[in-house]
Amino acid sequence: MNFQTIPILRIFDIQKAKDFYLDYLGMSLDWEHRFEEGFPLYMQVSKGSLVFHLSEHSGDGTPGSKVFVNTDKVQQLFTELEQKDYRFCNPALESAPWGGECFTATDPFSNKIIFSGILNA
Template identity: 55%
Template sequence: MGMVTPIFRMFDVEKAKEFYLGYLGFRLDWEARFEPDFPLYMQVSLGSLVVHLSEHYGDGSPGAAIRVETNGLDEFHRALTAKNYRYLRPGIEETEWNTRELRLLDPFGNRIVFFEASGTEEA
């Protein structure tokens, strides 16, 4: 088995770039369009996390969700907070299943949960 690449539906390229590139700090890897007025399909990445964003009908449904295991959740949260993104001010939640989670909602209703083990293990 290889890497899994989620596909999120998007409806506004500029909003998608503002959120994924500007706010989250993803890198734009490539864009593809069959003709100038056709839907855009693009790949963005953040470290080893790769996400495809698509304007194509049938590629993903708004409201999809992914969970991304990460280290350095506090640093990531501080970096996001410093950007003062006007549409989102997420916090870190301690869950009862011993994870710390930073839950984000993109402009199209897709959810990304960045999580790490909380380190609170019972003896």
């Protein structure tokens, strides 16, 4: 049995969301959906196997949510982000209490994404 978890993160401004998720994090826009013109946007962004749903819909997620993401390239991702000109987020690479390194990127809607080196199970 295989599973994939896709967090739904609440957003309030489409351009700010795209600036953060697409331009800063380097994710791709997979698709966008609205029930009708002028209705809230629901979209999917991804980078490799990491997938997020971003939603303007009331009740879809809570602002200030926290998502934990394991990656085998935490140092590489941190270096990529460190080189970007994005003035609203300046994460620091830290030693994780559980071992390895991690950093937290906070989106414009106070959602926190913790990127951590793969945990040894």
